Amino acid sequence: MNTREKQFGFQHKLLVLALLAAFGPAHADGDTDKLIKPDKAVVSVGAAGVLGDSKDRSIFGQYNGWSTNDSAVLLDFELIQREDETGTWTTAEGRNLGLDNRELSVARQKQGDWKVSAAYSEQVRHDPRTLHTGLQGIGNTQLSVNSLAVAGSGASQNLDIKRSSLSVAGEKWISSGLQLEASLKSEDKDGARLTGVGAYCGPSVVGAKCPVVSGALLMLAEPISSSTYQMDVKANLSGSDYTLTAGYYGSIYKNDNGSMRVGSINGSLVDTAGSPFSAGSGANTLGDLLMQPISLAPDNQAMQLYLDGTYAITPTIRTTFHYAITHATQSDSFAGMGLTAAAGLPANLNAVVDTELAQIGVTARPLPKLSLLANVRYEDIKDKTPTALYGDTYSNQNNSSHKANSKAEATYLFPDSIRATFGMDYAWVQRNVPSVGSSALYIPTNSLTSIREETTELGYRAEVRKPIFDTVNASVAYLQSWRNGSHWINLGSTTARYPNTYQPMRDGDVYSAIGIFPTTMMDRVRDKVRVMADWAASDKLSLQFSLEGGQDTYSAPTTKGMHSSAMSGAGVDGSYAVSDAWKATGYVTYAQQTLAVDQSAGYVASINNISTNIGLGMVGKLNAKWDVGGDLSYLDDRNSYGLGSSTTSPAGSLPDVSYRTLALKVFAKYALDARSDVRVDLVQQSTSFDEWTWAGSGVPYAYSDNSTVSMQASQNVTYLGVKYVYRLK
Numbered sequence: 001m002n003t004r005e006k007q008f009g010f011q012h013k014l015l016v017l018a019l020l021a022a023f024g025p026a027h028a029d030g031d032t033d034k035l036i037k038p039d040k041a042v043v044s045v046g047a048a049g050v051l052g053d054s055k056d057r058s059i060f061g062q063y064n065g066w067s068t069n070d071s072a073v074l075l076d077f078e079l080i081q082r083e084d085e086t087g088t089w090t091t092a093e094g095r096n097l098g099l100d101n102r103e104l105s106v107a108r109q110k111q112g113d114w115k116v117s118a119a120y121s122e123q124v125r126h127d128p129r130t131l132h133t134g135l136q137g138i139g140n141t142q143l144s145v146n147s148l149a150v151a152g153s154g155a156s157q158n159l160d161i162k163r164s165s166l167s168v169a170g171e172k173w174i175s176s177g178l179q180l181e182a183s184l185k186s187e188d189k190d191g192a193r194l195t196g197v198g199a200y201c202g203p204s205v206v207g208a209k210c211p212v213v214s215g216a217l218l219m220l221a222e223p224i225s226s227s228t229y230q231m232d233v234k235a236n237l238s239g240s241d242y243t244l245t246a247g248y249y250g251s252i253y254k255n256d257n258g259s260m261r262v263g264s265i266n267g268s269l270v271d272t273a274g275s276p277f278s279a280g281s282g283a284n285t286l287g288d289l290l291m292q293p294i295s296l297a298p299d300n301q302a303m304q305l306y307l308d309g310t311y312a313i314t315p316t317i318r319t320t321f322h323y324a325i326t327h328a329t330q331s332d333s334f335a336g337m338g339l340t341a342a343a344g345l346p347a348n349l350n351a352v353v354d355t356e357l358a359q360i361g362v363t364a365r366p367l368p369k370l371s372l373l374a375n376v377r378y379e380d381i382k383d384k385t386p387t388a389l390y391g392d393t394y395s396n397q398n399n400s401s402h403k404a405n406s407k408a409e410a411t412y413l414f415p416d417s418i419r420a421t422f423g424m425d426y427a428w429v430q431r432n433v434p435s436v437g438s439s440a441l442y443i444p445t446n447s448l449t450s451i452r453e454e455t456t457e458l459g460y461r462a463e464v465r466k467p468i469f470d471t472v473n474a475s476v477a478y479l480q481s482w483r484n485g486s487h488w489i490n491l492g493s494t495t496a497r498y499p500n501t502y503q504p505m506r507d508g509d510v511y512s513a514i515g516i517f518p519t520t521m522m523d524r525v526r527d528k529v530r531v532m533a534d535w536a537a538s539d540k541l542s543l544q545f546s547l548e549g550g551q552d553t554y555s556a557p558t559t560k561g562m563h564s565s566a567m568s569g570a571g572v573d574g575s576y577a578v579s580d581a582w583k584a585t586g587y588v589t590y591a592q593q594t595l596a597v598d599q600s601a602g603y604v605a606s607i608n609n610i611s612t613n614i615g616l617g618m619v620g621k622l623n624a625k626w627d628v629g630g631d632l633s634y635l636d637d638r639n640s641y642g643l644g645s646s647t648t649s650p651a652g653s654l655p656d657v658s659y660r661t662l663a664l665k666v667f668a669k670y671a672l673d674a675r676s677d678v679r680v681d682l683v684q685q686s687t688s689f690d691e692w693t694w695a696g697s698g699v700p701y702a703y704s705d706n707s708t709v710s711m712q713a714s715q716n717v718t719y720l721g722v723k724y725v726y727r728l729k
Contacts (some may be wrong), residue, residue, distance in 0.1 A: 011468035038727045039081050043698055044072040044679075046723025055712040058128035059661075059687050066719065067126045068158075073098030074723045087111060100124040115171040124162045129196065129694070131157040131219065133707035138221040139192050141151040141260045141338070145218055147267030148706035162226055179236040187228045195222040196703070197262065199289035203534050214286045216279060216704035218262065222296065225256040241312040250303040258337025259293040269704040297331035298349075316365040326355040345388055349396075352384040369413040373423075379403040383432070386483030400432040419465040425481065428456040433489065449515030449558070455485035459526070474533040479550075483524040488517075488557060507557040514600045515558035522556045546570065560598040567593045582620030589613045606642035611635070616721075630666030635659070655696075659689040675727045683719040 049071040050057060061067030075097040081090045092106040101123045109115030134154040148154050169183035200215035234247030264288050267513030268276035279287035306324035313319060330351040334341045338387040343345065362373040383398040390396060409423035433453050459481025467473050488510045530549030535543045554561070571589040578584055595607040612635070619629030641654040663685040670678045690713065694701050700708040 032342050039212050041079050041728035042725065043077045043728070044074065044723045044725040045146045046073050046721060047717065048072055048721030052716055056715045057717045058711060059715055060717045062126055062128055063123060065124060067128070074721055113173055118168045122163065124160055127159040129709050129711045131159070131194070131707065133219060133329060134705065135219065135221065135707065139223050141223055142184045142263045143260065144218055145262055145265045145705050147269060150678050151702035151706040152700055152708035153709060159192045159194060159221060161189060161193060166187050177238045181236065185230045189224050191224045192221040193224060195220050197290060197294060199286060200678045201286055201289055203659040210284055210286060214277065216290060218290060218705055219703040219707040223260060227254045242310060246307050248303070248305055252301045254299050255297050257296050258298065258332065259295050259339055261293040262291045265290065270702070270706055274378060276668055295337065295339060298327065298330055298337060300330040302326055302328035318363050320361045324357045324358040328353045344384065345390065350386055354382045354384065356380045371411040371514040373409040376406045377404065390704050398432050401679060402430040404428045406552055421463040423461045430454045449512050449517055450488035450490050450510050451518060452485040452488055452521040455483060455521055457481055457483035471536045472533060477530045479528040481526045485521060511557040513558060514560050516600055517556040517558055517561050519554065519562045522554045522562065525553045527551055541574065543572065543574040545572055560600050563596040563598065564596045582618065584616040587613070587615045606643040608640040608642065609638070611637045625671045627668065627669040630664065633663050635661045655692055657691040661685065661687040677725040679723050679725060681721040685717050687715045689713055
């Protein structure tokens with residue numbers, strides 16, 4: 001919440017210096033002197049505090065530390081220095097140094113010759129929800145579940161995830177047309193996040209075979225201790241009519257925790273009726289399933305070679321291209337992750353995915369009033385991971401695919417300043433068809449009814465822009481596209497094992513009233529329209545208007561699944577110069593999204609989200625020493641769940657989920673003298689939400705060990721910060 005004033009951009013200063021050098025001496029005044037010698041050193045120091053307890057601040061302080069801190073030191077600085085003798089620049093900046101989201105950077109460069117820089121940053125994500133649990137060992141890979149006698153009566157726990165990032169970079173100009181760049185970055189993540197484990201078993205459940213039907217869901221905390229390393233090295237070559245960049249990018253992900261597990265379950269668990277039962281800990285018990293190791297993200301790495309460039313064929317025809325090959329692997333040892341592989345299985349997944357990406361684009365202006373654009377993109381993903389029978393029944397499957405996208409666009413300027421654009425888009429996807437293969441592996445019999453090997457989508461879009469009056473510019477755009485594909489491939493089989501290949505079938509043959517068909521492969525018709533206008537009502541008042549709406553309609557050989565989705569939105573944004581010293585701004589936006597879907601059995605859902613945003617702001621000068629301003633914003637977001645029954649039994653109903661926040665932010669800055677200011681920032685934020693995800697009718701959801709999760713539904717927080725700003729130069 002520390003607010004920093006915007007300063008004249010560093011690159012803008014370089015541009016002004018270049019112009020001064022190009023056009024010779026100018027009549028220097030105070031501002032010109034600052035551009036020629038832009039040395040600056042600014043330090044601000046102060047203190048801030050918040051009112052309200054930590055529960056009032058859990059949403060407000062998710063990422064700035066104010067959910068756990070009542071007060072903090074505000075410390076920022078900025079340094080820009082130029083050495084006249086060598087033309088060397090030194091810059092340094094520190095932001096929020098007394099808070100959880102601190103940033104520190106330093107750079108030194110000689111323009112057109114070399115540059116080195118380094119940066120460090122931290123951010124802590126404080127989970128806004130509080131856990132009430134008997135869980136022990138949070139932050140470790142071995143957890144102990146201690147059942148509570150009363151739901152929510154355990155110790156209160158809050159989970160945090162801290163990110164710390166360090167990067168270094170360098171640049172060197174070998175010649176006027178050749179530049180080398182290199183950067184290294186590492187990021188560490190530590191903490192814990194909410195997760196869970198569930199199991200169900202019984203005499204007829206494959207792989208469990210418990211003598212008694214039972215099930216449970218336990219709340220757990222995933223331990224986080226990982227590092228990500230990134231390296232980017234590239235060479236930039238430029239000439240009079242071309243640019244070329246060749247580079248290498250590599251990433252390595254290391255997770256200190258390969259798996260986690262429940263080491264013990266102490267006490268009786270509780271079923272959905274509130275009756276206690278024992279999970280057991282021996283073979284063929286629910287406890288045995290719940291205490292199996294849970295795999296966490298494995299170590300992995302990727303490397304990429306890429307080539308980018310542009311070439312001006314003629315002054316009016318220009319091309320761009322991009323080519324990249326990526327090699328990604330994941331070979332973390334199962335044993336090293338704390339997992340036990342079944343006899344005969346490989347020691348690791350040995351995953352290999354190779355990706356080849358090529359893209360080329362052309363822009364041209366064959367006539368003064370005509371502009372053309374074309375772009376083609378192709379991606380080939382080769383999944384070379386070996387298949388094996390993991391678990392009792394199913395194997396992994398290769399997910400290779402080929403993807404192509406292309407677009408063409410023409411824009412023409414007609415009389416009366418009418419600008420029309422027409423474009424066409426095409427997308428094609430070819431997917432790997434699952435097959436049993438020579439090793440006779442299984443895939444789930446009820447995962448999907450059918451899939452498609454290929455889908456294609458063709459669309460067009462048209463837009464017209466026209467000045468209606470001298471002060472009004474308006475545009476209307478329309479888009480329509482159609483997606484379909486090859487014959488559906490039926491995954492059903494009357495035999496215990498599937499045939500080695502799946503055969504395409506006619507829709508009539510693959511039809512299933514309650515079939516499960518992937519939404520991304522279903523036929524789809526998309527329509528979308530957008531209207532925008534800019535109105536310069538006067539020298540002081542300007543307004544922007546937007547209105548849009550669209551709908552997707554889906555179809556497949558079933559009455560279930562996705563039927564349609566729609567969106568609509570409207571907005572007004574404006575600014576008004578009250579006087580030379582005062583300016584007002586404001587906006588209002590409204591957006592709605594709907595989704596109609598049938599579950600394969602049981603209910604029909606119509607989901608509706610409505611979001612309204614309103615904002616008003618004012619900034620100005622009271623006099624030569626006082627700058628003041630503020631803004632008031634309001635957000636209202638609501639999800640409605642319309643449920644109907646597609647069976648003889650009622651589907652029930654779900655209440656709305658709503659989230660509202662009202663925030664007032666004001667500031668005042670007083671100039672003590674030419675070099676120092678005092679700034680005060682005040683924020684008042686009120687938030688309220690109503691949801692059934694973790695609690696319904698005031699009763700919290702309880703896990704099988706009676707753990708619960710809570711967050712205060714109405715939150716009010718007041719922030720006050722005061723800082724002293726001093727400019728050394």
